[in-house]
Amino acid sequence: MNVTVAENAGFCFGVKRATDALEERIENRAAGERIYTLGTLIHNETYNKWLYDRGVRVTDIGEIEALAASATAESPVTVFVRAHGIPLEHEQLLDRLAGSTPYFSYRDCTCPFVKKIHNIAKENSSPDKVFILLGSASHPEVVGIMSYFEYEKFTVNSAEELYGLVNSFDEKNLLQKTPILAAQTTQNLSEWKKSQEIFKKLYTNALIFDTICNVTESRQTEAASLSRKCDLMVVIGGRESSNTAKLYSICKENCPQTYWIERPEELAVNNLITSAHTKVGIAAGASTPSGVIQEVYKTMSEMNENFAELLDATEIKTLNTGDTVTGTVTSVTDAELYLDFGAQVTGLIKAEQITDDSSVKLTEMYKPGDEIEAFVIRVSDVEGFAELSKKRVDSDKNWQKIVDAAENNEVLTGKVVEVVKGGVSVLVDANRVFVPASQTGVPKDESLDTIKGQEVSLKIIEIKGKRAIGSIRVVAREERRAREEAFWASMEEGKVFKGAVKSMTSYGAFVDLGGVDGMVHKSELSWKPIATPAAVLEIGQEIEVFVKSFDAEKKRISLGYKKDCDNPWYIFTGKYAVGDVASVKIVNMMPFGAFAEIVDGVDGLIHISQIAQQKIGKPADVLELGQVVDAKIIAIDEENQKVSLSIRALLDEAQAAEEAMPADEVVAEEAAADAE
Numbered sequence: 001m002n003v004t005v006a007e008n009a010g011f012c013f014g015v016k017r018a019t020d021a022l023e024e025r026i027e028n029r030a031a032g033e034r035i036y037t038l039g040t041l042i043h044n045e046t047y048n049k050w051l052y053d054r055g056v057r058v059t060d061i062g063e064i065e066a067l068a069a070s071a072t073a074e075s076p077v078t079v080f081v082r083a084h085g086i087p088l089e090h091e092q093l094l095d096r097l098a099g100s101t102p103y104f105s106y107r108d109c110t111c112p113f114v115k116k117i118h119n120i121a122k123e124n125s126s127p128d129k130v131f132i133l134l135g136s137a138s139h140p141e142v143v144g145i146m147s148y149f150e151y152e153k154f155t156v157n158s159a160e161e162l163y164g165l166v167n168s169f170d171e172k173n174l175l176q177k178t179p180i181l182a183a184q185t186t187q188n189l190s191e192w193k194k195s196q197e198i199f200k201k202l203y204t205n206a207l208i209f210d211t212i213c214n215v216t217e218s219r220q221t222e223a224a225s226l227s228r229k230c231d232l233m234v235v236i237g238g239r240e241s242s243n244t245a246k247l248y249s250i251c252k253e254n255c256p257q258t259y260w261i262e263r264p265e266e267l268a269v270n271n272l273i274t275s276a277h278t279k280v281g282i283a284a285g286a287s288t289p290s291g292v293i294q295e296v297y298k299t300m301s302e303m304n305e306n307f308a309e310l311l312d313a314t315e316i317k318t319l320n321t322g323d324t325v326t327g328t329v330t331s332v333t334d335a336e337l338y339l340d341f342g343a344q345v346t347g348l349i350k351a352e353q354i355t356d357d358s359s360v361k362l363t364e365m366y367k368p369g370d371e372i373e374a375f376v377i378r379v380s381d382v383e384g385f386a387e388l389s390k391k392r393v394d395s396d397k398n399w400q401k402i403v404d405a406a407e408n409n410e411v412l413t414g415k416v417v418e419v420v421k422g423g424v425s426v427l428v429d430a431n432r433v434f435v436p437a438s439q440t441g442v443p444k445d446e447s448l449d450t451i452k453g454q455e456v457s458l459k460i461i462e463i464k465g466k467r468a469i470g471s472i473r474v475v476a477r478e479e480r481r482a483r484e485e486a487f488w489a490s491m492e493e494g495k496v497f498k499g500a501v502k503s504m505t506s507y508g509a510f511v512d513l514g515g516v517d518g519m520v521h522k523s524e525l526s527w528k529p530i531a532t533p534a535a536v537l538e539i540g541q542e543i544e545v546f547v548k549s550f551d552a553e554k555k556r557i558s559l560g561y562k563k564d565c566d567n568p569w570y571i572f573t574g575k576y577a578v579g580d581v582a583s584v585k586i587v588n589m590m591p592f593g594a595f596a597e598i599v600d601g602v603d604g605l606i607h608i609s610q611i612a613q614q615k616i617g618k619p620a621d622v623l624e625l626g627q628v629v630d631a632k633i634i635a636i637d638e639e640n641q642k643v644s645l646s647i648r649a650l651l652d653e654a655q656a657a658e659e660a661m662p663a664d665e666v667v668a669e670e671a672a673a674d675a676e
Helices: 013-027 043-054 061-069 088-100 112-123 140-144 157-167 191-201 214-229 242-254 290-302 306-312 390-410 474-490 568-575 647-658 663-675
Strands: 002-005 036-039 057-059 077-082 106-108 129-134 153-156 176-185 232-236 258-261 278-283 324-332 336-340 345-350 370-382 385-389 412-420 423-428 431-437 455-464 467-471 494-503 506-514 517-521 542-551 558-559 581-590 593-599 600-607 628-637 643-647
Touching: 002 290, 002 455, 002 568, 013 036, 013 077, 013 106, 036 061, 057 191, 061 077, 061 088, 077 474, 088 106, 088 568, 106 306, 112 140, 112 176, 129 191, 140 153, 153 157, 157 191, 191 214, 214 232, 214 242, 214 278, 214 643, 232 242, 232 290, 242 258, 258 370, 278 290, 290 647, 324 345, 345 370, 345 558, 370 390, 385 390, 385 494, 390 412, 412 431, 423 455, 423 467, 431 455, 467 474, 474 506, 494 517, 517 542, 568 593, 568 600, 581 600, 593 628, 593 643, 600 628, 628 647
Parallel strands: 002 278, 036 057, 036 077, 077 106, 129 153, 129 176, 232 258, 232 278, 345 385, 431 467, 517 558, 600 643
Antiparallel strands: 324 336, 324 370, 336 345, 370 385, 412 423, 412 455, 423 431, 455 467, 494 506, 494 542, 506 517, 542 558, 581 593, 581 628, 593 600, 628 643
16 A cells, blocks of 8 residues: 655645644733634634643634623633634624723734735725625635625635526626626635636626635645545545535545545544555645644554555654754745655744745745755644744854854855844844944944845954854945055056046046046146136036046046147147138237137237238227138247237238239229129
8 A cells, every 4th residue: 555645735824823823822821811712713623622622712703792891800811713714893893892801802813815805805895896706605714705895795606606696697787897706715726717717708897816725726736636646535624624625525526435534533434444455645624733644644554564664665753842854845935834854743934934034035935845954943743733943053054154254354245134223133144243333334324224135245343152243344444445456556647537526626626536536637627728627527527537647655646638639739730830821810909919719729919010011000990809800820839839920911912913913904803893
């Protein structure tokens, strides 16, 4: 006989969450405290009997007000809401009683997946919508869900029933309303898929919410696959458990020899122990403790002559608090991981026992099949779970890295995960390192929240016991010094930089060259005289500069900005020579002559004696400011960059040419001029 237990058998996330909360309360109950569950916490008689033996009693909504009234300081009352959830009006009653009765309280253990459907129903509750839920109408989960939708609503137990309902909408005058479809968390997947197809074909405005729990989906898919391979299937779970009923139905369809039991003793009742089967599969509902599953497996295996070999193959072992063990991930949610250790209990690692970073998603970090080493915090044989801590193992392993880094003055990297009193907490290899505010590098007038979530480099500056103190500022300062040293080591005259204008004074501008500033004197900014650097530059402007000179010891750099190719004198000498005629503009007049602009930035002097052929008293007698005239370049002083111009030279040349012209040509020209 080959016995196989489905990986996803047993407590689901929602049930585990509820049992954890209740068991923690049992362990830490106050003196005289009475603990109740509103209805049975889960659908499993074995577990509920275990609760009863520990003083937990079951109550119903009709007894709640009297129970609250009986609560006193000597005998307080705590009520736990079952994983299936409760109707809205019951929740409102509990809220009112807890608010008005100081010694009465309740803990809502509704499964988050169920709570999600509550919110869907509540948020979509309006008279222009109709709500349809695929599920068992009498099931506590369904009763609770339906209470959150105030208007037209229906429950259907199958796709066929849904088809009949929607075809009657015409008679119910519901065709103008927006239909909403959701499912009980433990609903049969095949029925859900058929229901969706019906809805999509009949409606274009339908709202469909996929609310079947992903653990339920995995459980049903695995049960279907396993039952096809086996000649005997044993499904374990409470008789009132909806999800167990779905598993039984799925397995029965694939394997006729499928039996539904609640306790290991029922194996003998159904003559399953002595049955001759070669392949046996075991599946279990979400409310079945792991211990019960293991007992069924053990009972069937012990009756098999090959039990010893099977035991070796499965490597079933015992976990003890304080052990460090390695297991394989079987299921992942963002709240916790489930692991298989080949033991009689299933491993559970909550998100807070994996990382301190609340933004991390476990579903992105892990997948089924991954191996994880963890520390055993607590083992519960009754519920079949062992609580583990990966963080504890990581912390122990990585603490030595922190110590070594402190001794060797090494740089570490980590993420700022929290702002705490006096500084921030940085997660480095699963260890928290405290960085005082003064060592963060954040200015005093800024909030430390500005670096929360950032990856930072730091050094350990002190270790106190198991507490490490680090500094981000030290690393930043060392990195800045290293950059500066490299900068000065590569510095040379003529080197070109692109930098941003950082600040300006009346005498120049400071440019950031990459952590080191250089200064451009205003005389280096333009070939023309300027009053301030602001006449040419703006703060933040990117410019190209070159090193004119530097002093590495004093950390000073003199920069140049204007280029020879833009030098007006070079432009002038490249275009004109002595003897050339240029059109010039009169820009200034003095008693001794007039200054005329030849090219932008270069003026020439027309001496008063070179303005006209006859003697004049002053330049203004002949010229006007802004007037454009032709002038001949009669001299260029390269050394002093001065130019002499003459208008008279052109007038004299014109007169000489006219005097040299024959008389008949002169007459002809005059006649032509008159004709014009």
